[in-house]
Structures are given as C-alpha cells and as structure tokens.
Amino acid sequence: VEARALSAKFAELREGGPPKQVAVIGGGLSGLACAKYLADAGHRPIVLEARDVLGGKVSAWQDEDGDWVETGLHIFFGAYPNMMNLFAELGIEDRLQWKRHQMTFAMQELPGKFTTFEFPGWPAPLNMAAAILGNQEMLSPVEKLQTGPPLLPMLVAGQSFIDAQDELSVTQFMRKNGMPERINSEIFVAMAKALDFIDPDRLSMAVVLTAMNRFINETDGSQTAFLDGNQPDRLCRPMVEHIEQLGGEVRLGAPLERIEVGADGAVERLVLRGGEAIVADEYVSAVPVDIFKRLLPEAWSTMPFFAQCDELEGIPVINIHLWFDRKLKNIDALCFSRSPLLSVYADMSTCCKEYKDDDRSMLELVFAPCSAVAGSDVNWLGKSDEEIVAATVKELERLFPLEIGADLPGGGARVRKSAV
Ligand SMILES: Cc1cc2nc3c(=O)[nH]c(=O)nc-3n(C[C@H](O)[C@H](O)[C@H](O)COP(=O)(O)OP(=O)(O)OC[C@H]3O[C@@H](n4cnc5c(N)ncnc54)[C@H](O)[C@@H]3O)c2cc1C
Known part of the structure; x- marks a missing residue:
C-alpha cells in the first residue's frame, strides 16, 4: 500500500509545474527506476549509461552460442515492495517466477544433502517461527533458545534497535549476546555472504537485522522469485520503453567523465568522455560509490x-x-552453499524459464568473499578465470559428492563451458 501511494504521488506531481530536464548518471536499476518515476512525474529524464548494455549489475550478454551470461545471480524477495510495485506498474509481474516459500541450505556435515526451512501459509511472524521450529537439522532446540532472546529487542524496538547495532559486526553482536558459535557457522556466515558478499566479522549487524526484521514481520518477506529470463530484455527494456513513451531518453555508450561545478558549487554541466556537454535542470547520480568517489568534484569533497x-x-x-x-x-530454489568459497547459487536450467534445460544443468554461483577487503586471504580477483572455475568445481565436488568428481564412475558431471 505504501509503495503504491509513493508512486501515485509522483503521478500527482505531473501537473505541479513546468517539466524539468533531469540528467541521470548510470543506467542500472537505480538510474532506470529514478528516470521512470521522474517521467511519471512529468519531467524529462535523460539517462547516461557508460556501457552499451542496460542494467549495470543486472546486465547480461549473449555468448557465441546464444547463452546468456549475467553480471550477477539475482533473486527478488517478497520484502521488496517498491520493486514489486514497479513490476506491477510496468505490467510485467508475471515475469517473476515465485518459488515455494522456503530457504534451502546445503548441509555442512552431510555433503550432498540439503535442508530447508519451510514457511507455512500462516501470517508473519508465525510462519517464520514455524519454519525455525520445524527445521531439526541445522540448529538444536537449545541453540534455538539461545538465539531468540538477543533478537527480541529487534521485534519490540524495531529499526531504532537495529540502527544502534551498526557499530558491531555480526560476530561481535553474537559474542556480546552469548549466542552459540555454531549460529555463526550455521546461519550468519551464509547470511553475511548472501547479503553483502563478506564474512560476518566484517559485516555490520544492522544489515543482517534489517533483513531479518523484514523477513519476520512480512508474511511473504523471505519468499524468493527469479526473473523468467535475461535481465536486460525482461526487466530493463520495459523500463526504457516506459521512459521513452513519456518523452525521456536512455543513452547507452555515454560515459560521464566529469561533473563541472560553478563558483557557487552547483553543477553547471556534465562532460562525457569524448567532450560532449550535457546541461540539465537537475542532476542525479546513480553510479556505485567507488565510481562516484572518482567523479566527485574537488569543490564538494570537503562538504560533510x-x-x-x-x-x-x-x-x-x-x-x-x-x-x-x-x-x-x-533444486528449484536459491541455495545457500555454506561453502568457504561460495555464497548462494542456483541451477538456472531449473529456476529460470528462459534458461530451462531438462537435460543439462547451468549453475550460476556467487563466489565470495573474493578479496582481502571482503575477508578472503586469497585475492581471487587477481586469478585467471581457469583458476577460479577450477576452485569452484573443487568446491562443488564437496557439495555434489555423488554427481561431481573425477573419481566418480564415468568421471561424474563435466563442465561443458563456463563464464566468469
Ligand atoms: C553478483 C551479484 C548478485 C546480486 N544479487 C542480488 C540479489 O539476488 N538480490 C538483490 O536484491 N540484489 C542483488 N545484488 C545487488 C544488486 O545487483 C544491486 O543492488 C543493484 O543492481 C544496484 O543497482 P544500481 O543501479 O544502484 O547500480 P549498478 O547496477 O552498479 O548501476 C550503475 C550503472 O552506472 C554505470 N556507470 C558507471 N560509471 C559510469 C559513468 N562514468 N558514466 C555513466 N554511467 C556509469 C554502470 O555501467 C552501471 O550500469 C547483487 C549484486 C551482485 C554484484
């Protein structure tokens, strides 16, 4: 309801004043969504995307065989009201393939086995309570009892309690509250790696609690959906069409080189690589923070x-x-691998309609942590694709001991091709 009201507000602004030209830097989901709502509000956005493909982290390319290679494995949670509203407004809700409401974890002590937390069709928070109590394989009753109390203030005080935990890492929070160490290895490592691609000793507890709070309080919050096909066509394209229909523009291959500001510190123009200047009434940055830091005008760098x-x-x-x-x-679901090298993965030949293949699997996997800043003692970014694939396959031999492994009869399942 809130998400619908928010976007209805944009539409109401249509008659509110003269349309403005707004330059939006970056054609990822943030930039495209921003431009979509600016267009709804009667303005004329121009999205400047550096690359020749839409979507940023949700972009994808076709290889020489026509197979799609995605920038990242993506799922959508029920706890994304604005995103769901966006899908509905674009008339593409049917492109979300909702999966059974469960969370699937690989069993650490029982390679090849998976355990699930099954959410019954009851309202929140009963469905999560039932899911936790119903799973006997990951946590003992005593561990469940030790885990609950430190999380109770979150239920009572909500976001203010969560924000106050921001100075603690997940591991520090756990230890401070006497949670058993096994909770870390059983649950928090998987959550931290899935939410932020880093180990729990480096992740703020506020991140984990924010997700948990949504999942506990929203009946469908932790249910997951996969897009039914490649992200540029199935998600980004309808956004671009909507923007263009309302008079906006989306430019690919338009990398911003610098933001020029005047004596008063206000933006005067954007300059693209190649020298073209873009002057607009307003400017929005929708690029990742590391890129924004490089683009930040000198005059702004000392502003608090x-x-x-x-x-x-x-x-x-x-x-x-x-x-x-x-x-x-x-397995028709996102899986938490709980392996030291990998985060979540999914068999996209099963989970995604466009990539469906009844005879051959295509695993899409998130490899994390992959650098020192994320907690890895190996800088995987400096390794070759072959080394990364070899390490991944070795890890998969452990996760699929009956299916992957050179020692298996016939040599086990083989990787036909890979993309990193
Ligand atoms: C492997 C992986 C898996 C993920 N899985 C999930 C998931 O399952 N669920 C989920 O909710 N989130 C997931 N995320 C996070 C999600 O992808 C991001 O939060 C989201 O896509 C960010 O969108 P954005 O538009 O803010 O940034 P981006 O997608 O990074 O878009 C920024 C855009 O700016 C462009 N740009 C950069 N520099 C310039 C420049 N100088 N001029 C013009 N344009 C420029 C880039 O090319 C890019 O297109 C995942 C991320 C990754 C990497």
Whole structure:
C-alpha cells in the first residue's frame, strides 16, 4: 500500500509545474527506476549509461552460442515492495517466477544433502517461527533458545534497535549476546555472504537485522522469485520503453567523465568522455560509490555530506556460470552453499524459464568473499578465470559428492563451458 501511494504521488506531481530536464548518471536499476518515476512525474529524464548494455549489475550478454551470461545471480524477495510495485506498474509481474516459500541450505556435515526451512501459509511472524521450529537439522532446540532472546529487542524496538547495532559486526553482536558459535557457522556466515558478499566479522549487524526484521514481520518477506529470463530484455527494456513513451531518453555508450561545478558549487554541466556537454535542470547520480568517489568534484569533497563517501567502499564479488553436460540434483530454489568459497547459487536450467534445460544443468554461483577487503586471504580477483572455475568445481565436488568428481564412475558431471 505504501509503495503504491509513493508512486501515485509522483503521478500527482505531473501537473505541479513546468517539466524539468533531469540528467541521470548510470543506467542500472537505480538510474532506470529514478528516470521512470521522474517521467511519471512529468519531467524529462535523460539517462547516461557508460556501457552499451542496460542494467549495470543486472546486465547480461549473449555468448557465441546464444547463452546468456549475467553480471550477477539475482533473486527478488517478497520484502521488496517498491520493486514489486514497479513490476506491477510496468505490467510485467508475471515475469517473476515465485518459488515455494522456503530457504534451502546445503548441509555442512552431510555433503550432498540439503535442508530447508519451510514457511507455512500462516501470517508473519508465525510462519517464520514455524519454519525455525520445524527445521531439526541445522540448529538444536537449545541453540534455538539461545538465539531468540538477543533478537527480541529487534521485534519490540524495531529499526531504532537495529540502527544502534551498526557499530558491531555480526560476530561481535553474537559474542556480546552469548549466542552459540555454531549460529555463526550455521546461519550468519551464509547470511553475511548472501547479503553483502563478506564474512560476518566484517559485516555490520544492522544489515543482517534489517533483513531479518523484514523477513519476520512480512508474511511473504523471505519468499524468493527469479526473473523468467535475461535481465536486460525482461526487466530493463520495459523500463526504457516506459521512459521513452513519456518523452525521456536512455543513452547507452555515454560515459560521464566529469561533473563541472560553478563558483557557487552547483553543477553547471556534465562532460562525457569524448567532450560532449550535457546541461540539465537537475542532476542525479546513480553510479556505485567507488565510481562516484572518482567523479566527485574537488569543490564538494570537503562538504560533510560528500565527505561521508570516504567511509564507503564497494565490495568486489565474482559471478560464475557453469554449464554441465548433464542434469544435477534438481533444486528449484536459491541455495545457500555454506561453502568457504561460495555464497548462494542456483541451477538456472531449473529456476529460470528462459534458461530451462531438462537435460543439462547451468549453475550460476556467487563466489565470495573474493578479496582481502571482503575477508578472503586469497585475492581471487587477481586469478585467471581457469583458476577460479577450477576452485569452484573443487568446491562443488564437496557439495555434489555423488554427481561431481573425477573419481566418480564415468568421471561424474563435466563442465561443458563456463563464464566468469
Ligand atoms: C553478483 C551479484 C548478485 C546480486 N544479487 C542480488 C540479489 O539476488 N538480490 C538483490 O536484491 N540484489 C542483488 N545484488 C545487488 C544488486 O545487483 C544491486 O543492488 C543493484 O543492481 C544496484 O543497482 P544500481 O543501479 O544502484 O547500480 P549498478 O547496477 O552498479 O548501476 C550503475 C550503472 O552506472 C554505470 N556507470 C558507471 N560509471 C559510469 C559513468 N562514468 N558514466 C555513466 N554511467 C556509469 C554502470 O555501467 C552501471 O550500469 C547483487 C549484486 C551482485 C554484484
């Protein structure tokens, strides 16, 4: 309801004044969504995207065989009201393939086995309570009892309690509150790596609690959906069409080189690589923080607001596609690998309609942490694709011991091709 009201407000602004030309830097989901709502409000956005493909982290390319290679494995949670509203407004809700409401974890002590937290069709928070109590394989009753009390203030005080935990890492919060260490290895490592691609000793507890709070309080909050096909066509294209229909513009291959500001510190123009100047009434940055730090005009760098950027650092992550010569154990869900090298993964030949293949699996995996800043003692970013794929396959031999491994009869499942 709130999300619908918010976007209805943009439409009401249409008659509110003369249209403005707004330059939006970056054609990822943020930039495109921003431009969509600016257009709804009667303005004329012009999106400047550096690359020749839409979507930023949700972009994808076709290889020489016509297979899609995605920048990142993506799922959508029920707890994304604005995103759901956007899908509805674009008339593409049917492109979200909702999966059974469960969370699937690989079992650490039982390689090849998976355990699920099943959310029954009851209202929140009962469905999550039932999911936690119903799973007997990951946490003992005593561990569940030790985990609950430190999280109770979150239920009572909500976001103010969550924000107050921001100075603590997940591991520090756990230890401070006497949570058993196994909660870390069983749950928090998987959550931290899935939410932010880093280990729990480096992630603010506020991040984990924010997600948990949404999942506990929203009946469908933790239910996941996969897009039914490649992201540029199935999600970004309808946004661009909407923007263009309302008089906006989306330019690919338009990399911003610098932001020029006047004596009063206000933006005078954007200058693209190649020299073209873009002058607009308003300017929006929708680029990742590391890029924004490079674009930040000298005159702004000491302003308290922008100086906060110094505290922000992007976390690198590696996304991998492995195309196999046969079908692996069929799981129609996002899986938490709980492996030291990998975060979440999914068999996209099962989970995604466009990539469907009944005979051969295509695993899309998030490889994290992959650098020192994220908690890895190996700088995987400096390794070759072959080394990364080899390490991933070795890890998969552990996760799929009956299916992957050179020692298996016939040599097990083979990787036909890969993309990193
Ligand atoms: C591997 C991976 C998996 C993920 N999985 C999930 C998930 O399952 N669920 C989820 O909710 N989120 C997920 N995320 C996070 C999600 O992808 C991001 O939060 C979201 O896509 C960010 O969108 P954005 O528009 O803010 O940034 P971006 O997508 O980074 O877009 C920024 C755009 O700016 C462009 N740009 C950069 N420099 C310039 C310049 N100088 N001039 C013009 N344009 C420029 C870039 O090319 C890019 O297109 C995942 C991220 C990764 C990396």
